[in-house]
Amino acid sequence: MNFFKYWLAYLDYLQIEKNASKLTIEAYEKDLADFFNFLTSENLQSLQDVNYSIIRTYLTTLYDKNLSRRSINRRISSLRSFYKFLLREEMAFENPFVHLHLPKTAHPIPEFVYQEEMKILFESIDQSTALGKRNIAILEVLYGTGVRVSECVQLTIDSVDLDLQTILVTGKGNKERYVPFGEYASQALQLYLKESRSLLITEKSQPHNVLFLNARGNPLTARGVRLIINKLVEEAAITLHIHPHKLRHSFATHLLDNGADLRAVQELLGHSHLSSTQIYTHVSKDRLSHVYKTAHPRAKR
The missing domain is CATH 1.10.150.130 (Tyrosine recombinase, N-terminal domain)
Structure with a gap:
């Protein structure tokens, strides 16, 4: 049939x-x-x-x-x-899957990058070139806002508000949300827009308003961002596998480690359900050690 x-x-x-x-x-x-x-x-x-x-x-x-x-x-x-x-739609009269029960799968703890490792990665980027200024801006946006790589490459110039330091993100199901960014991302974006983006546009480039461009002046793709990050990690000589979604994990983890509210992180990540955000409630080893040493009466003499 x-x-x-x-x-x-x-x-x-x-x-x-x-x-x-x-x-x-x-x-x-x-x-x-x-x-x-x-x-x-x-x-x-x-x-x-x-x-x-x-x-x-x-x-x-x-x-x-x-x-x-x-x-x-x-x-x-x-x-x-x-x-x-x-x-x-009355195309079937019963759901044969309704009685099929599968064992629940454990949610793996998301891998994240420690703050010291992120600092090394940021400091290793050469910002003297147009591509270098673009790369630092991409990294600051991904880590500084926690957006998905698919959301990042869809950003337009108009979606960035440098005065309010927010970006308008279109997430899953075309749901829009405003996400704030900090001083580092703000400086990187201003430098990229002022000194870099126009240099990447060529005569063959199609007119568009997309924020991040490739070396030929066309909209950057999600695959392109992954290749850029792989190259940055290689040049920084970091023995880690870092990908865009790992930066999203790091964004959420570092917020929660430093006392952010779980509901606020849910809003920032664009999660429809709190259960999706709860996978980040683990804490880093450093944070765990710090809490123990400062809170337990027998941790120090």
């Missing part, structure tokens, strides 16, 4: 009604494609033929592929949501 019409209907629902991001839609697309391929291999002719027994068989095939428990849970969650949509 051709499952294509169900596929298209659900993807339209995600895009139009749920206002899901491009990455989210692509993830659901892959999950549906894998499930439909499985149904075809089992010679199933209709979604109405999918029952609990079939779902258990599908689950077995996922385990046979040596997928992580986290990946399997995500796929099952995608398909459970897909069937909820089918029920709403």
